[in-house]
Amino acid sequence: MKLSFTKMHGAGNDFVVIDATRERFRPTPDLLRRLGDRRFGVGCDQILVIEAPSAPGIDFDYRIFNADGSEVGQCGNGTRALARYVYEQGLSDKPRLRVQTATATMELQRLDNGLVKVDMGAPRWQPAQIPLLLPQAERYRIDTADGALEFGAASMGNPHAVLCVADVDAVDVEGIGRSLQARRDVFPQSVNVGFLQVIDREHGRLRVYERGSGETLACGSGACAAAAVGRLWGLFGPHVTLSLRGGELNLEWAGADAPVLMTGPAETVFTGEIEWQR
Numbered sequence: 001m002k003l004s005f006t007k008m009h010g011a012g013n014d015f016v017v018i019d020a021t022r023e024r025f026r027p028t029p030d031l032l033r034r035l036g037d038r039r040f041g042v043g044c045d046q047i048l049v050i051e052a053p054s055a056p057g058i059d060f061d062y063r064i065f066n067a068d069g070s071e072v073g074q075c076g077n078g079t080r081a082l083a084r085y086v087y088e089q090g091l092s093d094k095p096r097l098r099v100q101t102a103t104a105t106m107e108l109q110r111l112d113n114g115l116v117k118v119d120m121g122a123p124r125w126q127p128a129q130i131p132l133l134l135p136q137a138e139r140y141r142i143d144t145a146d147g148a149l150e151f152g153a154a155s156m157g158n159p160h161a162v163l164c165v166a167d168v169d170a171v172d173v174e175g176i177g178r179s180l181q182a183r184r185d186v187f188p189q190s191v192n193v194g195f196l197q198v199i200d201r202e203h204g205r206l207r208v209y210e211r212g213s214g215e216t217l218a219c220g221s222g223a224c225a226a227a228a229v230g231r232l233w234g235l236f237g238p239h240v241t242l243s244l245r246g247g248e249l250n251l252e253w254a255g256a257d258a259p260v261l262m263t264g265p266a267e268t269v270f271t272g273e274i275e276w277q278r
């Protein structure tokens, strides 16, 4: 059988988008891994599945799979790609859309400049399993194979650890990323590991070693977590632009229970079909 897909990206974080409002899609582990495989399949960081809404007040259900086939609850860059797809394909012309993932409800807004702004919801502070270093700033410290690591931890519907570093280009992103991900006592569902270099109160640089797909060129939920941790630690003001290897994202967070707002690009790269033996 043939499966139609659209290849998209948001700041270089790339996606295979499946429109399950128009074709039947059964996300088996083999098929997901083939879609994610850059050599034997299509290749992407995440597979995004757009489905008809399963609840009132929601425009679309939105399922997210990492390239390794694991299903997750959040993908910020993918949310902007979803909005772009919906508008390009005429699935909706509403300027604001509400989408539901396994763990989060998000509101998306199409801006006049072609960018998409996403209300990502309020950060939730995690993890509870380890003692805080500084309780008032949600700062943690654990011992790993790479020595003692200090980090902030936030859930944006998926788990993130954020480490402040002097120079993102000089960090062993994969090594430290993997060693934190291996600490299942602290992160039972593993974790996306962000490395944040603060430039000034409104600018930073960020690299993210993602769960299920390794280092990506950008991570939207990781950028939200980094902006929130940076603000909580007194390093950032309420507006910050983060430069990732694939582009820039703008983040706003007023603090406490306010949602993190993320603005950035999303592009369609090509469409295709993949042969698939069920």
Ligand SMILES: N[C@@H](CCC[C@H](N)C(=O)O)C(=O)O
Residues within 6 Å of the ligand: 013, 045, 046, 066, 072, 073, 074, 075, 076, 077, 078, 158, 159, 192, 210, 211, 212, 213, 216, 218, 219, 220, 221, 222
């Ligand atoms: N790239 C994404 C995050 C995708 C999911 C993540 N790898 C996880 O396992 O939680 C983003 O833009 O947010």
